[in-house]
Amino acid sequence: MEKTFYNIFKTFFKVGTLLLGGGYVILPLLQSELVDKRDWIDNEELCEYYALGQSVPGVIAVNMSAFVGYKLMGFWGAVAAMLGIVAPSFLAIVIIAKMLDEIVGLKFIQSIFWGVGIGVLMLIFLAVKEMWMKSIVDKYTSWVFFFVFILSACCKVSPGILIVAAIFLGIFRESKRRVEAAKVAEISEDDES
Amino acid sequence: MILAQLFFEFFHIGLLSFGGGYATLPFLYHIAEFRHWYTAKQLTDMIAVSSITPGPIGINVATFAGFKTAGIVGSLVATASIVLPSFILVLIISRLLEQFKHNKYVRSIIYTLKPAGCGLLAAVGVDMFVNNTNVLGMFLLVVLFVLSLIEKRDPLFYLGVSAVAGIIAGLFGWIN
Numbered sequence: 001m002e003k004t005f006y007n008i009f010k011t012f013f014k015v016g017t018l019l020l021g022g023g024y025v026i027l028p029l030l031q032s033e034l035v036d037k038r039d040w041i042d043n044e045e046l047c048e049y050y051a052l053g054q055s056v057p058g059v060i061a062v063n064m065s066a067f068v069g070y071k072l073m074g075f076w077g078a079v080a081a082m083l084g085i086v087a088p089s090f091l092a093i094v095i096i097a098k099m100l101d102e103i104v105g106l107k108f109i110q111s112i113f114w115g116v117g118i119g120v121l122m123l124i125f126l127a128v129k130e131m132w133m134k135s136i137v138d139k140y141t142s143w144v145f146f147f148v149f150i151l152s153a154c155c156k157v158s159p160g161i162l163i164v165a166a167i168f169l170g171i172f173r174e175s176k177r178r179v180e181a182a183k184v185a186e187i188s189e190d191d192e193s
Numbered sequence: 194m195i196l197a198q199l200f201f202e203f204f205h206i207g208l209l210s211f212g213g214g215y216a217t218l219p220f221l222y223h224i225a226e227f228r229h230w231y232t233a234k235q236l237t238d239m240i241a242v243s244s245i246t247p248g249p250i251g252i253n254v255a256t257f258a259g260f261k262t263a264g265i266v267g268s269l270v271a272t273a274s275i276v277l278p279s280f281i282l283v284l285i286i287s288r289l290l291e292q293f294k295h296n297k298y299v300r301s302i303i304y305t306l307k308p309a310g311c312g313l314l315a316a317v318g319v320d321m322f323v324n325n326t327n328v329l330g331m332f333l334l335v336v337l338f339v340l341s342l343i344e345k346r347d348p349l350f351y352l353g354v355s356a357v358a359g360i361i362a363g364l365f366g367w368i369n
Contacts, residue, residue: 017247055303058207058279059251066283082276089248090272093256114368115359116241118330119352122337124318127215128311135307144305148312159219159313163209166309170302
């Protein structure tokens with residue numbers, strides 16, 4: 001299939017429609033649509049975009065689509081891919097948003113939502129567990145987790161402020177490492193002379 | 194005015210939420226507390242709804258919140274705002290791909306952001322647990338947890354089980 005604006009949009013619209021249960025399934029879906037069926041990119045590239053999509057803020061599925069779209073057709077490719085991935089989600093909610101309040105009022109539905117609320121909590125804990133295993137690897141990362149958790153849970157500090165603080169901390173950590181590396185280099189130079 | 198607020202809130206979620214999947218949730222719960230566009234309960238319902246409708250949760254909730262506050266225009270503004278930072282950043286990064294991947298500052302920032310995102314989400318989980326869970330809920334949570342230990346399954350499986358549990362609890366009048 002040719003890589004035109006419309007074709008890219010259509011492909012991502014299809015992926016967006018199949019994207020149920022959160023964004024997790026985006027990788028297998030894109031594999032089937034882009035690698036197997038269309039041969040637009042290879043698996044290795046796709047996995048790289050998946051990793052990249054996670055290192056950019058925002059919704060991963062959207063990031064990944066934009067990366068792939070850009071790779072396929074530059075600026076307009078990214079636009080087409082993003083529109084395609086977002087449109088089904090947008091349309092679905094616009095259609096049900098009006099009904100949602102009425103539906104939620106029904107007693108039967110309230111029981112379902114009560115149960116599902118617990119299910120969501122479970123999913124959040126599972127996500128935390130998974131993130132924990134990937135991200136908390138040493139003393140430094142444990143402290144970051146601990147501070148962010150306390151400030152957010154107990155002091156209700158806004159998530160935005162904490163994320164910005166973490167960004168600065170990351171910059172500070174690297175700068176400090178560089179200064180120390182420079183010092184070590186200086187000392188070893190002194191030793192040599 | 195409301196449109197400007199929608200733009201600001203959702204743009205900053207798009208710009209600052211790291212870690213994917215549920216990374217937008219801490220921000221969305223924060224909005225529920227401070228903006229009153231939707232309640233925390235509505236957001237929890239929305240997460241459930243969003244798992245059976247197409248698309249990522251962040252997009253679903255942005256559309257929903259926009260719609261609740263300013264109709265269809267609001268949902269357009271909120272949805273566009275949450276994806277705009279991604280779009281801009283991806284365009285920049287795609288051009289500087291090699292530098293971005295190997296930059297030590299970028300790596301150090303991501304290394305720090307991962308546990309931070311995890312901490313934020315853990316705080317949301319604990320908050321929800323403390324505020325909304327009664328004894329019956331705790332029991333259901335334990336059951337789900339045990340199920341997850343036996344075999345890891347698709348998110349829809351847990352939501353299905355808990356929906357059925359909700360229906361049963363409702364029939365017996367155990368809720369409320």
